[in-house]
Amino acid sequence: MTAYIGTATSRVDGRDKVTGAATYAAEYNAPNLAFASVVTSTIAKGRIVRIDSSEAMKVGGVIAVLTHENRPAMADNDEAYKDDVAPEGSPFRPLYDNRILFSGQPIALVLAEASETARFAASLVRVDYDEQPHVTDVYRARDDAFALDVPAKPRGDAAKAFAAADVRHDAEYFIPIEHHNPMEPYASTVRWDGGGKLTVYDKTQGVQNVQHYICGIFGMKPQDVRVMSPFVGGAFGSGLRPQYQVVLAVLAARALERSVRVVLTRQQMYGLGYRPAMIQKIRLGARADGTLDAITHDAITVTSQFEDFHRHETTWSGLLYSSATAAYAHKLARLDLATSCDMRGPSATTGVHALECAIDELAVALQLDPLELRLRCYSDRDQTSGLPYSSKNLRECYRQGAEAFGWDKRNPVPRAMRDGSELVGWGIATGVWEALQVPISVRITLSANGHAEISCATSDIGTGTYTIMAQVAADVLGLPLDSIDIRLGDSTLPQSPVEGGSWIAASVSNGIVTTGDAIREELLRLAQNIPGSPIAGTQPGDVTLAGGMIVNRKDARRRVSIADAMRHGGVDRIAQEKTTNFPNDGAHAHNTHSAIFAEVKVDEQLGIVRVTRIVSAVAAGRILNPKTAHSQIMGGVVWGIGVALLEETLIDHHFGRIMNANIAEYHVPVNADVHDIQVIFVDEQDDIVNPLGIKGLGEIGIVGVSAAIANAVYHATGKRVRDLPITLDKLFN
Numbered sequence: 089m090t091a092y093i094g095t096a097t098s099r100v101d102g103r104d105k106v107t108g109a110a111t112y113a114a115e116y117n118a119p120n121l122a123f124a125s126v127v128t129s130t131i132a133k134g135r136i137v138r139i140d141s142s143e144a145m146k147v148g149g150v151i152a153v154l155t156h157e158n159r160p161a162m163a164d165n166d167e168a169y170k171d172d173v174a175p176e177g178s179p180f181r182p183l184y185d186n187r188i189l190f191s192g193q194p195i196a197l198v199l200a201e202a203s204e205t206a207r208f209a210a211s212l213v214r215v216d217y218d219e220q221p222h223v224t225d226v227y228r229a230r231d232d233a234f235a236l237d238v239p240a241k242p243r244g245d246a247a248k249a250f251a252a253a254d255v256r257h258d259a260e261y262f263i264p265i266e267h268h269n270p271m272e273p274y275a276s277t278v279r280w281d282g283g284g285k286l287t288v289y290d291k292t293q294g295v296q297n298v299q300h301y302i303c304g305i306f307g308m309k310p311q312d313v314r315v316m317s318p319f320v321g322g323a324f325g326s327g328l329r330p331q332y333q334v335v336l337a338v339l340a341a342r343a344l345e346r347s348v349r350v351v352l353t354r355q356q357m358y359g360l361g362y363r364p365a366m367i368q369k370i371r372l373g374a375r376a377d378g379t380l381d382a383i384t385h386d387a388i389t390v391t392s393q394f395e396d397f398h399r400h401e402t403t404w405s406g407l408l409y410s411s412a413t414a415a416y417a418h419k420l421a422r423l424d425l426a427t428s429c430d431m432r433g434p435s436a437t438t439g440v441h442a443l444e445c446a447i448d449e450l451a452v453a454l455q456l457d458p459l460e461l462r463l464r465c466y467s468d469r470d471q472t473s474g475l476p477y478s479s480k481n482l483r484e485c486y487r488q489g490a491e492a493f494g495w496d497k498r499n500p501v502p503r504a505m506r507d508g509s510e511l512v513g514w515g516i517a518t519g520v521w522e523a524l525q526v527p528i529s530v531r532i533t534l535s536a537n538g539h540a541e542i543s544c545a546t547s548d549i550g551t552g553t554y555t556i557m558a559q560v561a562a563d564v565l566g567l568p569l570d571s572i573d574i575r576l577g578d579s580t581l582p583q584s585p586v587e588g589g590s591w592i593a594a595s596v597s598n599g600i601v602t603t604g605d606a607i608r609e610e611l612l613r614l615a616q617n618i619p620g621s622p623i624a625g626t627q628p629g630d631v632t633l634a635g636g637m638i639v640n641r642k643d644a645r646r647r648v649s650i651a652d653a654m655r656h657g658g659v660d661r662i663a664q665e666k667t668t669n670f671p672n673d674g675a676h677a678h679n680t681h682s683a684i685f686a687e688v689k690v691d692e693q694l695g696i697v698r699v700t701r702i703v704s705a706v707a708a709g710r711i712l713n714p715k716t717a718h719s720q721i722m723g724g725v726v727w728g729i730g731v732a733l734l735e736e737t738l739i740d741h742h743f744g745r746i747m748n749a750n751i752a753e754y755h756v757p758v759n760a761d762v763h764d765i766q767v768i769f770v771d772e773q774d775d776i777v778n779p780l781g782i783k784g785l786g787e788i789g790i791v792g793v794s795a796a797i798a799n800a801v802y803h804a805t806g807k808r809v810r811d812l813p814i815t816l817d818k819l820f821n
């Protein structure tokens with residue numbers, strides 16, 4: 089059943105993407121389309137005393153300026169604004185009232201016959217504020233941070249074990265706020281379909297989430313709001329929750345009774361969610377032989393004043409390594425900013441960074457090779473739950489990664505390796521992520537001519553979902569890849585949660601198998617209804633679909649063509665829709681792992697760090713498509729370079745305003761920053777996690793990369809930089 093599964097397959101949507109045939113949210117057209125531009129607040133906290141749109145309204149082509157004073161009705165209770173993945177708290181409501189909760193908050197929407205007109209007119213909206221004191225600095229807010237419940241139970245007495253340890257490491261690590269910069273901006277085109285019905289083309293990771301959300305806010309019926317997002321230009325968590333522009337676009341379409349497009353500028357995208365800044369304190373206590381006796385992980389992360397977004401940053405530390413004791417503490421600090429949000433590898437990109445830097449520092453203190461220390465603390469069980477893994481081949485990641493990298497040639501002494509005028513450093517880190525899966529529904533429609541349509545309301549956020557769905561369906565139905573059409577990104581299709589957490593590949597693939605089983609059974613019934621059927625008496629479990637035939641597995645000569653079975657049954661197509669659940673057996677932990685080896689070259693005179701080589705060895709169950717999987721991991725590694733060396737949202741705390749809200753001054757890795765990246769997938773057969781043994785790959789690629797680089801910088805320079813990003817000023821002193 090694996091002609092396509094496991095085969096390097098080019099993206100089935102690749103041609104559409106590179107030729108421009110793939111259409112994104114801001115590219116849909118509609119007759120009589122109005123264009124909108126958002127006006128945002130310039131203060132971080134306070135109230136709007138007066139908002140004057142009169143100059144903007146005088147500009148030719150301006151249709152309307154919507155503010156909290158003249159907008160149409162919206163729901164007035166918190167519940168209505170809770171999307172499927174909303175955290176605790178009171179969700180932000182754009183244009184709701186005169187309160188200012190963060191700088192960059194939308195406060196008016198200018199609608200015009202052309203986007204340039206709207207944008208110019210937006211610059212003429214005058215606002216007077218009653219300003220109040222704000223806090224945007226985590227170091228000022230940390231004393232007021234409040235404690236969160238950590239789901240992992242502590243084990244043993246970590247404080248006592250730490251105090252009694254032969255060798256101790258105790259340090260604080262800092263990661264700044266980072267903002268999402270997907271290629272596709274946040275955008276919505278709302279088509280007014282008449283009679284109050286809307287089609288919403290939105291940049292989102294979850295069309296049905298947006299549909300529920302819009303229905304809640306505007307009291308609309310689901311059948312009157314269709315949300316579409318067939319292509320997404322990168323999202324990485326930024327599209328898990330609906331963004332405010334979709335509310336503004338629907339609000340305006342209802343006010344004008346015409347189609348409306350709202351596109352945020354790159355600068356305005358900094359007024360939405362971000363990776364929370366994090367202050368982490370890690371304490372490790374070990375015996376002289378490297379046995380870990382104590383791990384404590386204390387963290388402070390940040391959110392807005394109105395919602396409590398957080399993940400479980402500290403718990404990775406207790407899970408990964410064998411340690412007799414572990415303890416965690418997590419506090420949340422409120423800032424006058426938008427609510428923080430998920431961003432690729434949320435909680436692990438930051439939490440595992442600190443742990444993996446700390447392990448490296450402990451290895452130095454123990455005078456042990458950092459790979460050897462990790463092997464001595466290796467655990468075949470989830471240390472928190474005590475459960476064995478459904479599969480864990482991290483040991484092989486270490487082995488194959490080290491071999492490919494040449495780790496055994498490492499001189500352990502810092503500053504000992506050079507290449508001409510540059511210092512060379514080699515670092516290692518471990519990555520870990522969850523293998524999650526979610527209930528999902530899939531419909532398969534199979535035609536007598538051997539064509540199949542697979543549909544599900546999931547997204548393809550650039551990860552390759554279209555392609556892996558087609559591969560799995562082709563194998564399940566025994567058809568060639570080009571006989572499969574995939575439909576997704578449409579709220580009218582069978583139920584799917586948001587695409588995030590690396591859970592869709594496993595979920596939708598196994599979902600296709602479930603629905604494929606139902607299709608096969610129906611075909612068998614049809615085939616057995618033929619008088620003198622060659623597969624009479626064959627049980628459903630003994631039949632397979634191959635080459636357009638229904639075939640008895642045990643005797644391949646007993647077969648009926650799908651076309652004949654349908655023709656005899658008087659149907660030209662059959663359709664099945666099934667929901668797949670993933671019950672947890674409660675007896676296993678499900679995780680993916682990686683070992684990352686990094687080489688940096690540092691020019692000490694200039695303070696410049698180049699990441700010249702990375703080997704990432706990944707154990708993530710069955711790899712559906714080595715080609716798209718490789719891209720996922722490579723993208724994560726590139727982003728890890730950004731986390732380590734470049735990404736940092738800089739806030740002027742006097743104004744409570746982001747200073748580098750653009751991709752000229754907010755740095756991300758560009759081609760010149762990316763050198764040799766090698767991705768290795770180690771074999772990891774998993775018969776427990778789900779029938780296909782798939783674990784998901786979206787997030788694991790980034791986790792640990794920044795630590796491997798930071799550890800390599802230490803090895804090159806002898807300088808331990810504990811606050812990211814590692815910029816040249818930090819290397820000079």
Ligand code: MOS
Pocket residue numbers: 293323324325326328430431432433434587588589590786787
């Ligand atoms: Mo995931 S945080 O949606 O990349």
